[in-house]
Amino acid sequence: MNRLANFYSEREHYLLGWGFIxxxxxxxxxLPRLVAxxxxxxxxxxxxxxxxxxxYQLIVxxxxxxxxxxxxxxxxxxxxxxxxxxxxxxxxxxxxxxxxAMVDPYVTVLNATPDLSFCxxxxxxxxxxxxxxx
Amino acid sequence: MELRAFYxxxxxxxxxxxxxxxxxxxxxxxLTFVIPLNPFFFTKPSLIAIAFKEQVIHGALWxxxxxxxxxxxxxxxxxxxxxxxxxxxxxxxxxxxxxLDPFLTALYASPLxxxxxxxxxxxxxxxxxxxMLVFLLSVFPxxxxxxxxxxxxxxxxxxxxxxxxxxxxxxxLKVIFPSxxxxxxxxxxxxxxxxxxxxxxxxxxxxxEGIGFAIxxxxxxxxxxxxxxxxxxxxxxxxxxxxxxxxxxxxxxxWKTSQESR
Numbered sequence: 218m219n220r221l222a223n224f225y226s227e228r229e230h231y232l233l234g235w236g237f238i239x240x241x242x243x244x245x246x247x248l249p250r251l252v253a254x255x256x257x258x259x260x261x262x263x264x265x266x267x268x269x270x271x272x273y274q275l276i277v278x279x280x281x282x283x284x285x286x287x288x289x290x291x292x293x294x295x296x297x298x299x300x301x302x303x304x305x306x307x308x309x310x311x312x313x314x315x316x317x318a319m320v321d322p323y324v325t326v327l328n329a330t331p332d333l334s335f336c337x338x339x340x341x342x343x344x345x346x347x348x349x350x351x
Numbered sequence: 352m353e354l355r356a357f358y359x360x361x362x363x364x365x366x367x368x369x370x371x372x373x374x375x376x377x378x379x380x381x382l383t384f385v386i387p388l389n390p391f392f393f394t395k396p397s398l399i400a401i402a403f404k405e406q407v408i409h410g411a412l413w414x415x416x417x418x419x420x421x422x423x424x425x426x427x428x429x430x431x432x433x434x435x436x437x438x439x440x441x442x443x444x445x446x447x448x449x450x451l452d453p454f455l456t457a458l459y460a461s462p463l464x465x466x467x468x469x470x471x472x473x474x475x476x477x478x479x480x481x482x483m484l485v486f487l488l489s490v491f492p493x494x495x496x497x498x499x500x501x502x503x504x505x506x507x508x509x510x511x512x513x514x515x516x517x518x519x520x521x522x523x524l525k526v527i528f529p530s531x532x533x534x535x536x537x538x539x540x541x542x543x544x545x546x547x548x549x550x551x552x553x554x555x556x557x558x559x560e561g562i563g564f565a566i567x568x569x570x571x572x573x574x575x576x577x578x579x580x581x582x583x584x585x586x587x588x589x590x591x592x593x594x595x596x597x598x599x600x601x602x603x604x605x606w607k608t609s610q611e612s613r
């Protein structure tokens with residue numbers, strides 16, 4: 218008993234953290250087995266095992282790799298561009314009071330605005346790119 | 352000489368205005384004199400101004416704004432209501448932190464806007480789905496900032512209150528809450544930005560009214576000046592709220608603002 222208590226107190230941090238996630242997963246998995254969900258909800262309900270199964274299927278059938286690849290390229294390209302523009306601009310603004318004052322309104326406003334609102338403009342009419350009808 | 356002193360005092364505001372005006376003038380004149388304007392792909396400030404005026408007078412934009420604000424306020428209030436107690440609990444009880452931290456960190460780090468379609472499927476098109484999306488996105492800054500605030504409470508102050516016979520209630524009200532408040536205000540500013548994203552995404556996906564829907568509808572029908580008028584409204588709202596939050600932060604914790612960046 219003592220050894221068990223020791224084992225627990227040594228790893229309490231991880232046991233509690235992972236235990237909580239595990240319990241949530243179990244609850245999610247067993248919920249539809251314990252109570253009958255309303256018919257409307259069963260259509261849109263899933264369980265962790267089915268998610269894992271679907272994920273496995275997607276990988277085996279090679280259906281997700283391409284999308285992952287495309288997203289990664291887009292992400293890396295955008296990040297590189299952000300670094301290429303933002304880093305020099307920040308350096309210059311930090312060095313010069315005048316540039317700082319001139320750049321400041323743009324940074325403040327664009328930083329506060331959800332960038333997503335430019336989505337329709339940036340995608341130039343590729344409607345599906347912004348969520349609707351996708 | 353006076354002019355020089357005036358410039359020295361307000362050079363930031365002057366230069367900022369000049370650079371914004373220059374940008375607008377260049378944009379306008381480029382599309383008026385140099386490049387022929389293709390209204391399907393681009394627009395210019397004068398057209399946006401006209402559309403903006405039109406929208407403001409006829410009021411379609413106000414209705415959209417009201418619809419979006421309602422969903423936003425619901426979600427944001429719920430985030431405050433849940434986020435602060437959870438964060439305080441996590442900061443005060445070590446086991447609560449151990450238990451909740453990995454789970455909440457994982458959620459905070461993942462782009463929850465991806466859940467927008469699910470929210471709409473579960474809660475339907477309308478206020479509830481949008482409010483839930485805003486809640487989901489903006490609750491985490493409240494949780495983690497309150498947590499950090501409670502954590503950073505001065506041990507010495509707590510011990511002083513205890514040794515002078517203070518009760519648990521006094522600890523919370525006189526020490527922990529005041530010292531956590533600036534953290535919460537900083538969290539609120541982050542939550543604000545995330546909440547706005549939530550509203551916009553929710554309305555891009557499925558909505559029949561709201562500012563995000565207006566932007567998306569005008570975008571889809573190639574009414575670019577109107578679309579930019581919508582974006583302008585959103586911008587003004589976002590800047591007013593963010594800067595207001597920053598002012599509030601400075602008010603609550605004047606000693607902190609100088610070291611904090613954007």
